Amino acid sequence: MPTRSSPAFEQIKTFVKAQITSGVWQAGDTVPSEAALQQQFGVSRMTVNRAVKELAAEGLVTRQRGSGTVVAQWHRISSMLAVRDIHEEVVERGHTHTCRVLRLEVVVADAALVQALGVRLGAPVFHSVMVHFEDGVAIQLEDRHVNPAAAPGYLTANFQTTTPTQYLFACAPLTEARYSIEAALPSAQEAKSLGIGRNEPCLIITRCTVSGAHVASQARLVYPGMRYSLRGNFAL
Amino acid sequence: MPTRSSPAFEQIKTFVKAQITSGVWQAGDTVPSEAALQQQFGVSRMTVNRAVKELAAEGLVTRQRGSGTVVAQWHRISSMLAVRDIHEEVVERGHTHTCRVLRLEVVVADAALVQALGVRLGAPVFHSVMVHFEDGVAIQLEDRHVNPAAAPGYLTANFQTTTPTQYLFACAPLTEARYSIEAALPSAQEAKSLGIGRNEPCLIITRCTVSGAHVASQARLVYPGMRYSLRGNFAL
């Protein structure tokens, strides 16, 4: 299966993976040392090191300087859950993305915003609410608060051609983000804006992005449960 | 020459990250070539290569053989969504995990199971339904179908001391998984088992795990929306 021209380090990785997935090497077993693999494959140690280092990064094995490499206890099957720009996502599916801006305003920071954005109580904060459509169907309501210090021109942006995510990325390079994913019912206002019933469960992503010293933005993204799901897969 | 405080390749990575997060290098800008960085830092090319290669793996830059390295258009906000064992998860939070088995039986494969598990129509399939409690509060209903070819002893396992996830990990090494996350209402039976209202939205994870040639198991995990959320964070 491995192509003849596949790099040596890939062949070593494939070999080790095969030993693990076939059960020849069980969880907890020690993997041959770099010196041993070097002999077995007739390559330099750097090449073996790269192969095993990458397997460790993938979580298949754990390494201990001085003691050795062992097959990881749990082959953690995991996958990158990426939080992406909605426009990109829709276009990638071959559909058309449109957007309707419902609010674009300045509000005064209350206690919750002080906590979330790190601004002073009563300080001005930008607020936008918009609905994103995929081929005309509402799939996301985006309720966002923006720290003016991170994006002073936010209110004058053209959100017909640029999404808030795109705009914020351009003027406040991302350094950190936190998010949570939960299921809940939409508020009456949200249900109306999305054109769904009040009792339709939604996937709600709350995302807080940090750019350098500022918390740039906090977004509440509401997805109708019937129209959206996150998917992912993973293979060894 | 390299400072003893941190490896040279880490210092190079830190430098490049700083240029990106501070906005000196914008998305789409080309990053200095390996030869240039090699000169700048006075290290060998292998060291520079490792640093930039890892940044590419992290998604901060994209590399094109022959043309060069550019700052990635979107800094993916992403996090590992791991397939984890619920018992581990609860214990890690310092709480007590208990489990009530509602069903443990053999069923006959219908069309949906044929599709999901790759068994023949009418073939026997193991089926288990259990509720997991965190400090006595129901947080997950696990409805699982298991391919007997992957875990012949499934029905005789003691699920008071071992979770299905643990059991399957041990006897069917994982090679592949697919999942989807969505928001939906529980079925009447599920609501009753979890002790929640029929109208309480739930986070539903459907997960299909593959071990070698077999699809080992398909699980439907129902989390009461009020009691569970997925969280993640990301930092450059």
Next chain:
DNA sequence: CAGTGGTCTAGACCACCGA
């Protein structure tokens, strides 16, 4: 064509672990 990244070598020194 010259420049880029992808891979690889045959050494090397170091920090760490277990006996």
Next chain:
DNA sequence: CGGTGGTCTAGACCACTGG
């Protein structure tokens, strides 16, 4: 102490890209 992995060098050849 010998064995392990972590890092690094100063070369090298290759495949690919661009002008």
